[in-house]
């Protein structure tokens with residue numbers, strides 16, 4: 110009896126190492142400018158080539174500007190230039206910024222149909238867990254492993270344990286996969302899934318769109334998991350059909366038939382199980398400086414004294430100092446300066462639609478700056494063809510080109526010290542959005558509702574106010 114993890118692991122194992130480390134075949138390798146330069150340099154020094162450029166794809170996402178063109182000088186230009194030179198020299202296909210098909214690596218993989226059920230997908234980036242939404246095994250690797258994959262199309266790992274996170278019930282209106290992800294991390298902690306691959310299961314997962322599943326799997330890494338996954342089903346196949354890298358004709362039929370075997374057997378044992386009833390969930394928001402420091406938006410800033418152990422109490426105290434928050438303050442009373450809608454967590458078309466649905470015909474609060482950054486060029490075009498860009502602009506938000514943007518202060522977008530931001534991204538670490546910047550992780554609709562009122566606001570709070 111095997112779990113989905115066992116099945117994919119076994120199919121990819123080319124050598125079982127003595128010390129419990131297996132050598133796995135890699136189906137697809139994604140690259141970006143942030144984590145690939147040393148790997149290419151290593152190849153060059155060793156006189157090696159890229160073994161399977163056809164199973165490799167690079168994109169420019171972390172450092173690219175999302176307003177205007179890439180400059181000719183500066184750190185970003187140097188990093189992007191290095192990636193372009195490396196891709197050219199090693200024959201690796203590259204999605205350049207400013208062209209079709211470019212975007213955040215975890216947005217374009219699924220969009221192009223590269224991310225397929227049963228595949229092993231690696232990338233030098235922690236949020237590679239995103240791709241598990243398709244029933245792929247996908248995780249982040251370090252630079253030396255990137256070099257190894259480039260040279261050999263294989264990588265060595267110790268097999269992680271399997272953890273089931275089962276979501277029971279139906280998600281209430283206005284509560285999204287992002288809220289579920291924050292609720293899960295709030296429950297199990299940032300180390301709660303350490304050493305495990307999470308398989309999300311249950312009726313609430315089956316009812317989710319691919320994009321919601323991507324959001325859920327994206328955040329797995331924030332619970333310490335190696336990866337997140339969802340068994341493929343009809344929703345998965347429907348999403349992939351006709352995508353540029355998806356199989357066609359007979360190959361498609363065979364692929365779909367083989368995907369049906371990619372499920373955990375009924376009697377298979379998980380190393381750990383967590384059950385969550387989503388029926389009573391409401392929107393979540395982070396108050397602290399790691400993604401487990403969350404509360405329901407209807408709640409208050411917690412008192413560190415109530416933390417269950419001294420380590421958590423210290424962490425909470427430090428976080429509240431950094432965040433400049435006082436225990437007992439209702440979350441709904443916390444004002445924000447900036448709202449960020451985007452990232453590989455929530456920068457897809459459904460996220461933009463959901464936020465635009467609330468903003469349509471309204472203006473964001475004065476004094477609030479809102480950045481809307483599509484996760485890919487394709488998301489941007491799709492949004493523009495639906496008129497969403499107009500909705501955002503008319504509401505007073507900035508409409509940008511694709512990139513990581515304010516998710517990470519590695520590009521032109523950052524918070525000023527002390528600025529407070531409601532952000533649809535996945536990390537609220539100190540300085541993540543800029544030195545001294547304060548991040549509250551939220552869902553796209555909470556971000557939109559917050560932009561309208563200027564204070565942390567759940568979508569359902571808006572009714573009474575307008």
Ligand SMILES: CC(C)[C@H](C(=O)O)[C@@H](O)C(=O)O
Pocket residue numbers: 143144171233234235236249517
């Ligand atoms: C820069 C990159 C390697 C990093 C990651 O590994 O995740 C980034 O994408 C992030 O989200 O922190």
Ligand code: SF4
Pocket residue numbers: 170171213214215234236452453454512513516517534535
């Ligand atoms: S959007 Fe954020 S989390 Fe995603 S890859 Fe870029 S920096 Fe990392």
